[in-house]
Amino acid sequence: MAKRKWKKIVFWAAGVFAGLVVILVVHIWWVTRPHLDAGTRVMARIDLHQRIGQGDADRIKAWLYQQQGVKYVLVNPASAIAVFSFAPLENDGNRIVSEFKVQLGYERAARFVAAAGRAGGCPAGF
Numbered sequence: 001m002a003k004r005k006w007k008k009i010v011f012w013a014a015g016v017f018a019g020l021v022v023i024l025v026v027h028i029w030w031v032t033r034p035h036l037d038a039g040t041r042v043m044a045r046i047d048l049h050q051r052i053g054q055g056d057a058d059r060i061k062a063w064l065y066q067q068q069g070v071k072y073v074l075v076n077p078a079s080a081i082a083v084f085s086f087a088p089l090e091n092d093g094n095r096i097v098s099e100f101k102v103q104l105g106y107e108r109a110a111r112f113v114a115a116a117g118r119a120g121g122c123p124a125g126f
Contacts, residue, residue, distance in 0.1 A: 038087070040087065044097070046100060046112070048109045049110065050106070064096070069089075070084050070096070072085045084096075
């Protein structure tokens with residue numbers, strides 16, 4: 001009789017443990033998946049690959065601010081880099097960069113995409 005009770009306890013304990021593990025896995029998946037909503041902003045960087053002056057930087061900044069969903073823009077003429085944030089539900093970073101190249105004539109410009117897990121992955125270059 002004691003052996004049978006011991007088996008019941010082990011069976012129930014294993015069942016409860018397995019259930020808690022399943023709940024934990026679902027919780028981790030639910031919490032860590034990306035949530036895109038109206039308040040989500042994404043940063044992107046354009047490397048111009050040519051020298052620009054302050055006039056060019058002002059023109060680039062004005063053009064980027066005119067794009068739908070773009071909220072903040074920083075252009076550094078010394079390093080020829082433009083960093084902007086945009087709403088991914090309203091616009092796409094690759095579309096912004098391709099229109100930038102065509103409309104402003106910066107054919108050598110390219111969007112900076114950081115490699116996962118490497119240092120220096122911040123679009124602002126920090």
